[in-house]
Amino acid sequence: xxxxxxxxxxxxxxxxxxxxxxxxxxxxxxxxxxxxxxxxxxxxxxxxxxxxxxxxxxxxxxxxxxxxxxxxxxxxxxxxxxxxxxxxxxxxxxxxxxxxxxxxxxxxxxxxxxxxxxxxxxxxxxxxxxxxxxxxxxxxxxxxxxxxxxxxxxxxxxxxxxxxxxxxxxxxxxxxxxxxxxxxxxxxxxxxxxxxxxxxxxxxxxxxxxxxxxxxxxxxxxxxxxxxxxxxxxxxxxxxxxxxxxxxxxxxxxxxxxxxxxxxxxxxxxxxxxxxxxxxxxxxxxxxxxxxxxxxxxxxxxxxxxxxxxxxxxxxxxxxxxxxxxxxxxxxxxxxxxxxxxxxxxxxxxxxxxxxxxxxxxxxxxxxxxxxxxxxxxxxxxxxxxxxxxxxxxxxxxxxxxxxxxxxxxxxxxxxxxxxxxxxxxxxxxxxxxxxxxxxxxxxxxxxxxxxxxxxxxxxxxxxxxxxxxxxxxxxxxxxxxxxxxxxxxxxxxxxxxxxxxxxxxxxxxxxxxxxxxxxxxxxxxxxxxxxxxxxxxxxxxxxxxxxxxxxxxxxxxxxxxxxxxxxxxxxxxxxxxxxxxxxxxxxxxxxxxxxxxxxxxxxxxxxxxxxxxxxxxxxxxxxxxxxxxxxxxxxxxxxxxxxxxxxxxxxxxxxxxxxxxxxxxxxxxxxxxxxxxxxxxxxxxxxxxxxxxxxxxxxxxxxxxxxxxxxxxxxxxxxxxxxxxxxxxxxxxxxxxxxxxxxxxxxxxxxxxxxxxxxxxxxxxxxxx
Numbered sequence: 001x002x003x004x005x006x007x008x009x010x011x012x013x014x015x016x017x018x019x020x021x022x023x024x025x026x027x028x029x030x031x032x033x034x035x036x037x038x039x040x041x042x043x044x045x046x047x048x049x050x051x052x053x054x055x056x057x058x059x060x061x062x063x064x065x066x067x068x069x070x071x072x073x074x075x076x077x078x079x080x081x082x083x084x085x086x087x088x089x090x091x092x093x094x095x096x097x098x099x100x101x102x103x104x105x106x107x108x109x110x111x112x113x114x115x116x117x118x119x120x121x122x123x124x125x126x127x128x129x130x131x132x133x134x135x136x137x138x139x140x141x142x143x144x145x146x147x148x149x150x151x152x153x154x155x156x157x158x159x160x161x162x163x164x165x166x167x168x169x170x171x172x173x174x175x176x177x178x179x180x181x182x183x184x185x186x187x188x189x190x191x192x193x194x195x196x197x198x199x200x201x202x203x204x205x206x207x208x209x210x211x212x213x214x215x216x217x218x219x220x221x222x223x224x225x226x227x228x229x230x231x232x233x234x235x236x237x238x239x240x241x242x243x244x245x246x247x248x249x250x251x252x253x254x255x256x257x258x259x260x261x262x263x264x265x266x267x268x269x270x271x272x273x274x275x276x277x278x279x280x281x282x283x284x285x286x287x288x289x290x291x292x293x294x295x296x297x298x299x300x301x302x303x304x305x306x307x308x309x310x311x312x313x314x315x316x317x318x319x320x321x322x323x324x325x326x327x328x329x330x331x332x333x334x335x336x337x338x339x340x341x342x343x344x345x346x347x348x349x350x351x352x353x354x355x356x357x358x359x360x361x362x363x364x365x366x367x368x369x370x371x372x373x374x375x376x377x378x379x380x381x382x383x384x385x386x387x388x389x390x391x392x393x394x395x396x397x398x399x400x401x402x403x404x405x406x407x408x409x410x411x412x413x414x415x416x417x418x419x420x421x422x423x424x425x426x427x428x429x430x431x432x433x434x435x436x437x438x439x440x441x442x443x444x445x446x447x448x449x450x451x452x453x454x455x456x457x458x459x460x461x462x463x464x465x466x467x468x469x470x471x472x473x474x475x476x477x478x479x480x481x482x483x484x485x486x487x488x489x490x491x492x493x494x495x496x497x498x499x500x501x502x503x504x505x506x507x508x509x510x511x512x513x514x515x516x517x518x519x520x521x522x523x524x525x526x527x528x529x530x531x532x533x534x535x536x537x538x539x540x541x542x543x544x545x546x547x548x549x550x551x552x553x554x555x556x557x558x559x560x561x562x563x564x565x566x567x568x569x570x571x572x573x574x575x576x577x578x579x580x581x582x583x584x585x586x587x588x589x590x591x592x593x594x595x596x597x598x599x600x601x602x603x604x605x606x607x608x609x610x611x612x613x614x615x616x617x618x619x620x621x622x623x624x625x626x627x628x629x630x631x632x633x634x635x636x637x638x639x640x641x642x643x644x645x646x647x648x649x650x651x652x653x654x655x656x657x658x659x660x661x662x663x664x665x666x667x668x669x670x671x672x673x674x675x676x677x678x679x680x681x682x683x684x685x686x687x688x689x690x691x692x693x694x695x696x697x698x699x700x701x702x703x704x705x706x707x708x709x710x711x712x713x714x715x716x717x718x719x720x721x722x723x724x725x726x727x728x729x730x731x732x733x734x735x736x737x738x739x740x741x742x743x744x745x746x747x748x749x750x751x752x753x754x755x756x757x758x759x760x761x762x763x764x765x766x767x768x769x770x
């Protein structure tokens with residue numbers, strides 16, 4: 001559907017479309033205004049000669065855009081919903097009208113999708129009905145799965161053709177189950193059933209809610225079955241994870257969360273339960289479990305390839321996760337909430353990775369993909385799993401339709417999956433996700449004028465790495481660089497359309513601006529987004545912590561509004577004769593830092609002066625950045641390293657506080673002394689208690705270093721996760737952990753600095769001695 005043409009939409013879908021457009025226009029205008037204010041761009045319109053050369057001779061092509069803007073990777077907030085549009089789960093009224101029209105025309109791929117439905121067992125009107133009072137998984141759940149699929153198929157046929165025989169059959173099934181079923185039980189798998197089947201029952205009911213042959217009593221009874229049996233189980237799992245919420249939350253892989261997120265959201269819409277819907281959306285954006293988007297996509301590799309959380313488990317569950325997250329985002333989209341674009345199209349990043357992982361090349365091999373090892377309660381995952389590879393799950397159309405057909409983006413690996421699995425049909429006894437996606441999700445051909453987008457530029461291992469989303473019809477891409485925001489761009493690299501959309505540049509010191517162009521058979525499309533990078537990196541946050549009074553600590557860089565002292569945090573005497581921050585280790589004493597300080601930061605240096613009156617409490621933190629106790633980055637002042645010795649420890653993880661993806665330990669020290677002998681032996685002369693100590697940690701590429709008083713004491717030589725992988729970090733602190741329950745740090749702090757590069761050993765030494 002072209003979002004700029006709403007003239008042919010039914011009234012209920014017209015309102016949905018207006019919601020989307022208004023929100024997007026507001027965000028685009030706001031970002032453009034703020035960006036131009038920051039960079040002071042004067043001339044937004046690029047003047048080019050017929051051959052594309054600008055007045056200064058550079059290759060600066062005009063896409064017809066009225067301007068350029070600094071790329072912004074912050075995801076807009078999703079507002080809480082109070083009412084719903086119907087029908088509005090997997091399909092809208094406009095979708096069904098399109099299906100009717102395309103089937104009548106015999107157009108592809110709708111004709112093939114319709115044939116997949118009408119040739120399936122679920123099309124038959126003579127199938128037996130199997131309502132069951134007590135459903136168990138494992139156990140007799142297969143009867144419900146078959147009837148559920150049958151009902152959904154009947155509902156589709158009625159909605160598309162108007163044939164009341166199928167409408168009556170769908171109602172017969174809905175009424176039979178709602179008047180019979182009383183419970184859903186079993187082992188832990190019962191929570192898979194609550195989400196997987198609660199979602200699909202709701203989708204069938206949503207299609208039928210306008211059928212005159214379904215009595216108000218029948219509709220209310222079916223809504224009651226979902227609200228009373230399925231919804232509480234979905235909610236219970238997402239809140240408690242079968243009793244493991246605060247012990248081993250990563251025991252449950254991404255698809256467990258996603259199944260129940262889908263169930264809660266779908267039931268919320270069908271039953272007009274805004275609380276359930278909003279809770280599901282909130283979990284998607286900020287949940288603790290593996291199904292939340294920040295955890296489901298464990299790592300973002302070059303070219304916006306998103307490593308899925310279950311990639312090392314097996315491919316059946318991995319592809320199920322993509323099917324479920326596609327279903328979830330489509331239902332939200334039809335209510336006017338765009339989760340597809342969240343975190344720079346993170347869902348597409350995951351889908352492309354999983355699709356590539358399950359595509360067998362003509363050689364018989366699979367594409368070579370990056371993989372970052374990680375740990376959870378199941379152990380260490382070191383490589384992509386070969387179990388079930390390649391997997392034949394057919395639910396790629398929903399992802400393809402949104403990103404390629406609606407938005408005009410390039411999704412080469414997903415496109416291959418669509419070609420391989422068309423038309424998406426149904427398998428008897430399956431039922432993990434809705435069927436017939438070719439028929440229900442296809443919306444036409446993509447736009448050919450979508451420029452590259454989603455450009456990110458990060459300093460990684462001392463160089464600039466660029467990643468972007470491509471255009472559907474691109475034949476090649478040009479990476480362009482300039483010293484000005486909106487003009488003077490020169491091509492520094494050209495990539496073919498089949499190459500991974502990433503490029504690493506070494507431009508030298510200075511401030512540089514990047515953009516991407518895509519060349520199609522008809523025209524050259526210039527991205528409206530510009531990425532700015534200052535090399536070799538900058539001081540991006542600096543708290544001198546020398547105010548001496550009040551509760552505000554100023555950011556000397558001027559980039560943020562500074563920090564706020566909390567609780568009994570106060571001021572004392574610093575190491576250089578100036579005041580410093582004094583944290584007593586009690587009464588909620590800490591410093592609240594601005595959110596998202598490490599957004600888009602890869603290489604990093606964090607440095608601070610520290611003085612402790614005694615050995616810091618175990619698990620107290622000098623600084624921390626993150627979302628909660630599952631996803632964080634920081635430095636513990638004191639952590640038990642093994643049975644006999646403690647250590648200072650810098651760590652980063654997206655899994656849980658017990659299983660980190662990267663760790664740097666300082667030299668071990670005696671439990672009663674802080675920063676004592678490197679070998680852990682007791683020596684009061686080696687103690688730094690009561691002294692000012694300069695502490696710094698750096699991360700460059702995958703190498704982490706920890707410095708004490710300007711000297712490197714230890715390293716983490718293979719840290720696959722960089723701070724930007726944490727995405728948003730609303731919980732940023734000095735003197736406390738992101739979880740809120742670890743002990744507070746006791747001591748004094750001064751001159752806290754963050755650089756978006758790894759300082760050299762010489763530079764660290766200068767900080768420590770300056």
